[in-house]
Amino acid sequence: MKGVILMRKFNVVIMMFLMVMMVTLPVNAELSKELIIDVPVNNQNDVVKISNMGIDIAGVRNNIVTVVVSETDINKLENEGFKLSKTRTTSDDLRARFTNNGKTAADAGAYHTYEENRDQLKEWAKNYPELASFKVIGKTFENRDVHALKITGNKTVKTVPKFLVLGMHHSREWITVEVPLQFAKLLLEKYGKDDKITKLVNEREIWFVPVVNPDGLIWSQTQYSYWRKNRNDNGGGSSIGVDPNRNYGYQWGNVGASDSPGSNTYHGTGPFSELCTQNIMKLAQKEKFTADISYHSSGQLILYPWSYTGNSTCPDDKLFSKIAKEMAQLNKYRPQQSADLYPSMGDTDDWMYGVMGSLSFTFELGRQFIPKESEIDSICDKNNKAMLHLLDAIGTVHASNNPLHISALNFKNSQLSYFEGLSSHIKKNTNEKEYLYSLDNQISNTRNSMVSILTPENDLDGNNFREFIELYNNSDNKDILVPVIEDLRTLYVHEMKDTKVSRIINRRIEILDRLVK
Ligand code: 0X9
Numbered sequence: 001m002k003g004v005i006l007m008r009k010f011n012v013v014i015m016m017f018l019m020v021m022m023v024t025l026p027v028n029a030e031l032s033k034e035l036i037i038d039v040p041v042n043n044q045n046d047v048v049k050i051s052n053m054g055i056d057i058a059g060v061r062n063n064i065v066t067v068v069v070s071e072t073d074i075n076k077l078e079n080e081g082f083k084l085s086k087t088r089t090t091s092d093d094l095r096a097r098f099t100n101n102g103k104t105a106a107d108a109g110a111y112h113t114y115e116e117n118r119d120q121l122k123e124w125a126k127n128y129p130e131l132a133s134f135k136v137i138g139k140t141f142e143n144r145d146v147h148a149l150k151i152t153g154n155k156t157v158k159t160v161p162k163f164l165v166l167g168m169h170h171s172r173e174w175i176t177v178e179v180p181l182q183f184a185k186l187l188l189e190k191y192g193k194d195d196k197i198t199k200l201v202n203e204r205e206i207w208f209v210p211v212v213n214p215d216g217l218i219w220s221q222t223q224y225s226y227w228r229k230n231r232n233d234n235g236g237g238s239s240i241g242v243d244p245n246r247n248y249g250y251q252w253g254n255v256g257a258s259d260s261p262g263s264n265t266y267h268g269t270g271p272f273s274e275l276c277t278q279n280i281m282k283l284a285q286k287e288k289f290t291a292d293i294s295y296h297s298s299g300q301l302i303l304y305p306w307s308y309t310g311n312s313t314c315p316d317d318k319l320f321s322k323i324a325k326e327m328a329q330l331n332k333y334r335p336q337q338s339a340d341l342y343p344s345m346g347d348t349d350d351w352m353y354g355v356m357g358s359l360s361f362t363f364e365l366g367r368q369f370i371p372k373e374s375e376i377d378s379i380c381d382k383n384n385k386a387m388l389h390l391l392d393a394i395g396t397v398h399a400s401n402n403p404l405h406i407s408a409l410n411f412k413n414s415q416l417s418y419f420e421g422l423s424s425h426i427k428k429n430t431n432e433k434e435y436l437y438s439l440d441n442q443i444s445n446t447r448n449s450m451v452s453i454l455t456p457e458n459d460l461d462g463n464n465f466r467e468f469i470e471l472y473n474n475s476d477n478k479d480i481l482v483p484v485i486e487d488l489r490t491l492y493v494h495e496m497k498d499t500k501v502s503r504i505i506n507r508r509i510e511i512l513d514r515l516v517k
């Protein structure tokens with residue numbers, strides 16, 4: 001009998017050993033790969049150069065770029081003449097702090113796991129049925145649900161400004177789940193007790209997606225803390241993952257992002273190739289947000305568009321910079337245009353603003369990807385203040401291209417520049433015929449509808465025409481409007497036959513000719 005029990009114990013020990021090996025072996029293979037290293041640089045050009053090499057930048061401060069790198073990246077940087085300074089930490093250090101000793105389910109301490117986040121959102125929806133509703137907004141590559149919570153006290157039929165809070169694009173940035181959750185908690189618990197919060201909840205709709213990238217979060221919490229991307233198998237090769245914050249579809253491309261599936265900044269096979277970004281795209285198209293914040297870590301920064309280029313500011317630069325400064329007074333972070341940190345294409349904020357007309361911010365929380373658990377509350381508190389400020393502000397301000405406020409002409413113009421940007425990128429890089437064909441159709445439909453807004457019969461007072469000229473003069477991308485001008489000219493020449501309006505039309509033709517001269 002004793003022997004049988006001993007045998008069983010032995011088997012259990014063997015089983016446990018095997019299970020631990022199964023969990024740790026692939027982990028160690030990945031663990032040896034990455035280091036956090038400081039790279040001294042001379043100027044911003046060096047930062048841009050590193051970013052364009054597709055290197056994963058963790059922070060930029062006082063002429064030091066902190067990078068998360070593999071051996072190959074180290075060689076690349078050294079070949080470009082960069083002198084790498086001391087090794088700061090290896091991924092093992094971080095993993096040691098959060099490892100779960102081989103258990104498959106994560107225990108992330110005070111940090112929420114995927115399941116804990118889901119259960120929390122569900123519980124709030126149950127406990128505050130008048131205010132909160134739980135939603136599933138889509139699936140992930142590994143077939144998990146992506147969860148959202150909507151909070152509003154609005155009982156009227158009137159549309160109220162909508163605000164979106166996103167966390168966890170990057171798997172290792174665990175703090176980005178906590179900030180959305182604590183903000184939701186604040187709104188729910190203070191409703192009916194705090195006048196300002198009650199008013200804001202009544203007059204806004206606030207959406208939370210604390211975990212945009214569940215597959216990545218789980219991987220980071222159970223296997224490899226430093227994991228950044230999602231868990232797409234990239235067609236079955238050995239290189240896993242797409243960077244969700246390089247996959248949004250405005251100016252999607254290679255600046256600060258990589259073509260190579262193994263890179264930490266791999267942008268995917270096309271704009272919105274990933275389910276995790278498609279989920280946010282669909283939600284944003286449906287809800288039409290006035291503002292949003294996407295949380296990342298780290299760096300204590302408030303960033304706003306453009307991310308893809310530092311060569312120009314966005315049309316709402318003044319408004320962004322004003323609100324960013326006001327929020328910065330509350331959380332003591334540094335406000336700046338995103339690309340001035342380093343440029344990168346396919347970030348959430350460029351698409352949310354450039355295409356969807358949302359006042360879109362990216363916050364870099366704290367000083368580490370995963371701050372000490374004791375720091376969570378203070379990080380959340382100061383950012384709650386900043387969020388309340390933005391939530392309040394959007395009662396009176398909005399982006400100049402917000403679809404709820406914008407003219408039809410303006411909206412078509414922003415759509416046009418979006419499709420043109422995508423099309424020229426696809427032509428240069430992948431030449432995917434079918435995709436190009438559908439884009440060409442969308443471009444010509446958009447042009448036609450712009451022309452139709454400007455026909456003399458649809459524009460008797462000439463207001464649309466004046467708006468068009470102003471739009472052209474202020475456009476960063478005049479070339480895309482030239483075909484519209486040509487079509488319009490042809491139409492006007494044709495309409496000249498109608499003598500009643502010929503003088504006005506002639507004048508319009510002269511103006512158009514001067515524009516494209
Ligand atoms: O690189 C990113 O996606 C963000 N930083 S992180 O360390 N959290 O990965 C930066 C987003 C802001 N975008 C640019 N500075 N271009």
Ligand code: ZN
Nearest residue numbers: 170173296297
């Ligand atoms: Zn990030």
